[in-house]
Amino acid sequence: MGKNKQDQKQDLKTAKGTRDWSDEDQNVLKGILDTISRVIRENAGKELVTPVFELEEVLKGKYGEDSKLIYDLKDQGGEALSLRYDLTVPFARWLAMNPNISNYKRLAVDKVWRRDQPALAKGRLREFYQCDLDFAGPSDPMIADSEIIAIIVEVFETLGWNGRYTVKLNDRRVLDGMFEVCGVPEDKLRPISSAVDKLDKAPWEEVRREMVETKGLEPEVADKIKGYVMLKGGKDLVEKLQKDEALMANPKAKLGIEEMSLLFRYLAAWKVVDKVNFDLSLARGLDYYTGIIYEVRAEESTSFSAFDTPTSNGATSQPEKPKQESKKKEKKPVAEDEDRSDDPSVTVGSVAAGGRYDNLVSRFRPNANVPCVGVSFGINRIFAITKERIAKGEKFDYITDNAMDVYVMAFGSDMTESRIAKKPKPNVQYKFAETAGAPLGIILGEEEEKNGELRIKRLGIQDEKEKERLGELADKGIVVKMADVGKECRRLLDEVKLEQKTQSLSLK
Amino acid sequence: MGKNKQDQKQDLKTAKGTRDWSDEDQNVLKGILDTISRVIRENAGKELVTPVFELEEVLKGKYGEDSKLIYDLKDQGGEALSLRYDLTVPFARWLAMNPNISNYKRLAVDKVWRRDQPALAKGRLREFYQCDLDFAGPSDPMIADSEIIAIIVEVFETLGWNGRYTVKLNDRRVLDGMFEVCGVPEDKLRPISSAVDKLDKAPWEEVRREMVETKGLEPEVADKIKGYVMLKGGKDLVEKLQKDEALMANPKAKLGIEEMSLLFRYLAAWKVVDKVNFDLSLARGLDYYTGIIYEVRAEESTSFSAFDTPTSNGATSQPEKPKQESKKKEKKPVAEDEDRSDDPSVTVGSVAAGGRYDNLVSRFRPNANVPCVGVSFGINRIFAITKERIAKGEKFDYITDNAMDVYVMAFGSDMTESRIAKKPKPNVQYKFAETAGAPLGIILGEEEEKNGELRIKRLGIQDEKEKERLGELADKGIVVKMADVGKECRRLLDEVKLEQKTQSLSLK
Incomplete structure (x- = not known):
């Protein structure tokens, strides 16, 4: 070159x-x-x-x-x-x-x-x-x-x-x-x-x-x-x-x-x-x-x-x-x-x-x-x-924006696979994030973005009882102000770690 | 040139x-x-x-x-x-x-x-x-x-x-x-x-x-x-x-x-x-x-x-x-x-x-x-x-044929407007054929064509009683063998003429 x-x-x-x-x-x-x-x-x-x-x-x-x-x-x-x-x-x-x-x-x-x-x-x-x-x-x-x-x-x-x-x-x-x-x-x-x-x-x-x-x-x-x-x-x-x-x-x-x-x-x-x-x-x-x-x-x-x-x-x-x-x-x-x-x-x-x-x-x-x-x-x-x-303000229904990007960032220790940001399709996102074993997903959706909010979701929960216990968090994700995302993630990740410890103890 | x-x-x-x-x-x-x-x-x-x-x-x-x-x-x-x-x-x-x-x-x-x-x-x-x-x-x-x-x-x-x-x-x-x-x-x-x-x-x-x-x-x-x-x-x-x-x-x-x-x-x-x-x-x-x-x-x-x-x-x-x-x-x-x-x-x-x-x-x-x-x-x-x-016989569902042509030919005396053949969209067809005042439509559909058949439909019937009387003919059209289409059309057109005569008599 x-x-x-x-x-x-x-x-x-x-x-x-x-x-x-x-x-x-x-x-x-x-x-x-x-x-x-x-x-x-x-x-x-x-x-x-x-x-x-x-x-x-x-x-x-x-x-x-x-x-x-x-x-x-x-x-x-x-x-x-x-x-x-x-x-x-x-x-x-x-x-x-x-x-x-x-x-x-x-x-x-x-x-x-x-x-x-x-x-x-x-x-x-x-x-x-x-x-x-x-x-x-x-x-x-x-x-x-x-x-x-x-x-x-x-x-x-x-x-x-x-x-x-x-x-x-x-x-x-x-x-x-x-x-x-x-x-x-x-x-x-x-x-x-x-x-x-x-x-x-x-x-x-x-x-x-x-x-x-x-x-x-x-x-x-x-x-x-x-x-x-x-x-x-x-x-x-x-x-x-x-x-x-x-x-x-x-x-x-x-x-x-x-x-x-x-x-x-x-x-x-x-x-x-x-x-x-x-x-x-x-x-x-x-x-x-x-x-x-x-x-x-x-x-x-x-x-x-x-x-x-x-x-x-x-x-x-x-x-x-x-x-x-x-x-x-x-x-x-x-x-x-x-x-x-x-x-x-x-x-x-x-x-x-x-x-x-x-x-x-x-x-x-x-x-x-x-x-x-x-x-x-x-x-x-x-x-x-x-x-x-x-x-001049006219709308034409056949002209669409690019499909709204959905961002998923997954946190965790030594989880490089999950650091891919800006994934487009929610299902692909989840597939990847969950396969990578990321416990949390951050979802930036169209509606939420307008309000300066985003969703945090627990990923990888297979157990139905556990899903029920976690409620919204494991379903659509909980809505959080963008300013609070760091604090919320740390709190939730601490919860996750605690769960994992408890699990590994109970497996022993 | x-x-x-x-x-x-x-x-x-x-x-x-x-x-x-x-x-x-x-x-x-x-x-x-x-x-x-x-x-x-x-x-x-x-x-x-x-x-x-x-x-x-x-x-x-x-x-x-x-x-x-x-x-x-x-x-x-x-x-x-x-x-x-x-x-x-x-x-x-x-x-x-x-x-x-x-x-x-x-x-x-x-x-x-x-x-x-x-x-x-x-x-x-x-x-x-x-x-x-x-x-x-x-x-x-x-x-x-x-x-x-x-x-x-x-x-x-x-x-x-x-x-x-x-x-x-x-x-x-x-x-x-x-x-x-x-x-x-x-x-x-x-x-x-x-x-x-x-x-x-x-x-x-x-x-x-x-x-x-x-x-x-x-x-x-x-x-x-x-x-x-x-x-x-x-x-x-x-x-x-x-x-x-x-x-x-x-x-x-x-x-x-x-x-x-x-x-x-x-x-x-x-x-x-x-x-x-x-x-x-x-x-x-x-x-x-x-x-x-x-x-x-x-x-x-x-x-x-x-x-x-x-x-x-x-x-x-x-x-x-x-x-x-x-x-x-x-x-x-x-x-x-x-x-x-x-x-x-x-x-x-x-x-x-x-x-x-x-x-x-x-x-x-x-x-x-x-x-x-x-x-x-x-x-x-x-x-x-x-x-x-x-x-080799494989099928791919994302490869489609051209949309099936639907043919409408409408018969009638001095009805040049209705002689347009090979119209594509049924609704446009009917719009045109009915506006033109054609009493009969011939519809060549995909299914019928496979069986060597077509449909003949009475067009332009507004009166609900009349529609009921004509039944299938004024609804989806009656199915006719292709070989019989000429005969059937003549018969139906005779009926139409008779109706029109009766109508014009009753209006007097």
Whole structure:
């Protein structure tokens, strides 16, 4: 170990945009992950675990501009490998590799990596958790889609969010058809779509400027778009669009709107229609969606003051910001994601998102007919909101402390075996302490600790009469003030010695 | 999605030495991981999750020759990063970063990566699972060490291994002291130690040749070593060594042997002494051990015929080998690990291993006094053995199938909402089916399916009198042979229609 000198120089930290998870944060994280997984399992989701890295070519060309965020591994004389960017593409790769599978409900709980600008305050890390549910295989229109949305609602209700979220809905076909009707050229569909997607964070003027000035859209086309993308609603909006002759003359938009109408019928059957909001400005960044898309927004804005991501030295990275400031800045126009990255008062954005992607599997296995629809829960954002709510005094029954330690210290002469402190399981404790022949156990329990007390128990008493004689002391133990523990132990140990002497005398 | 042509050419597979986990394999894996984690949690282990990659310098110089197996990431204008090689060094890095933590029982369940030659048949992959328990912080000699060994035994008993394993024990101080007494020069300590470590797989002659011919040890020194490393036993061996004056004159060996004697007292107290075997040939490869070391060996050899790791096309990679062949080859002398890598009949080796490493934390934070002792369970090997046992007919109650699907199909005219098949949770099913107004539900339950039967149930009956009239049909549903389901449904639907007509007539 003679390398200490060299090691001393090194910076002690985790890699940029990553963090360790321990103690309270780990308990909160685990509570969230376990709860979401359980709900998904109960809805027949089967877990699939894929490697953290894929062949580079598996990920290539699947994420549009975001491909630049993929972590590549060094070529070490073998394959070109990349850390996965999401859990969706590996699922599609797996489906393509397993042509015998025609129908699958997939659960995945795992980390993904994006070499993005980290913004700890927003819960945006380079290594983060996703929890995905995907339905693969043909089904009648909107059947699987509606079930996924029902499960999303079930997840957030089980998490105790109590309706404090909205599932925003749109459909790629409605969106693209609408753009076509407005006169957006085909090569500008995705860029304009991605500009529209910013409307939840930026005002129309800002988005319009991006469309016209940056992306070269005709101003009158942009203004037509405005007439649509400001529309939000429920079944009423579907009915309104059904009366829009221009839109209904576009085959894509027509199909999308008709299926959206069907979806609302099913959502009513699932009793979740009050949780959804049809929003024509929702676009979603990823290329592979082909039908319905959705995004779950938490209804509160959060400044993430409670999100104490440890920095390299273990301190909290974000000072607590007063809520006012957060409210004030909320509507600040921001066009580029980079501009927002260091602003801790930005709202959390979506806590879950997904949609239908019918053609992704056939990217890997041509002519495969494995339509899919899925959702990805943004665990780190859910975690950040949960932490903030806990800080405000909310309780979540699925988040537990570490099991209370029960301490047993056993005293006696030459009883080294019994000096092990801090044993966890009472039964193991007793097993050990009694085998070691310790006459006394000190038990520090949750309840007692609160009162500054602990229990002292006589151990190793087998004789029933003796047990009766000793009463509470040999049963649950007697409760003693912590300050008195030394005195009490000495007194009891003297008693024990006296007993042992008497016994050994009577044996003679 | 016009990239199909390009994509068609790509090889559809996971990266070399990695695999997907799904369905039965995933259930077995999850059963094992959950069981081990639960036992460790019950023993007060708290989960720590670290990033999959660390700064390159964190891992550098910690693994001796094996450092060449570390996966490095491409430098992308930022930090030099490496995928973690084990869960121990990241734990030490975390302890060093958190100087306020003086005592910790750490649980970790996660993947690690080693760019080793994959040998699927032996369960050796490049991406694999470890489950670690580590105690950090000072404790009296062998207290924590004995508890870790007791927990190892508890883990394998809880896994249902029923004593079919041995915990091999040794101590680095005994080993090094013994080498010194035999006359091994200091610079040859670790190389000779690593040669000795091969004695479980190769005969003495082979190991001696490596020591003398490859590593330049004097022949008479090698022969002295033989006198020690063939020794195996329990407390008796400790006592034998305590009478070895040459050995007891070496301070390192003396301390090691005295503490080994203490350890055996504690192991007796834990009632696990029959599970351990003191073996002077156990050396362990890693550099960082400073005291006790241990390795758990499964008592059976396995050819891993049941370990059906899927290859890129989903087929099983290893043809089943007859047991005879495996037995025959078992004793084949092999000096270099590389030589064994393609031999599927080699025994599985250790299923858990660990030891005391008192100086690792101070590699990151000089003068830190955080002695540690820990164990790492080799999940993929435990998985491989479990699969083989399952194939032989053994049952493990902690491995469950996916929850039985319950199918509900509801019939009716223009009732698209109710045509969703394969719903998982009966209550959700009924909720949906009844909300949709379906008059009949078909329930495929586990019990009925075994008998080629299913249940048909009348849904949506609110009226108590009506429920009473319909009896079983409106309660649990009537049991019907699968062949008769069409006929029965038609009959019942006719009844429903008749009722509805009567109702509508009576309302007029």
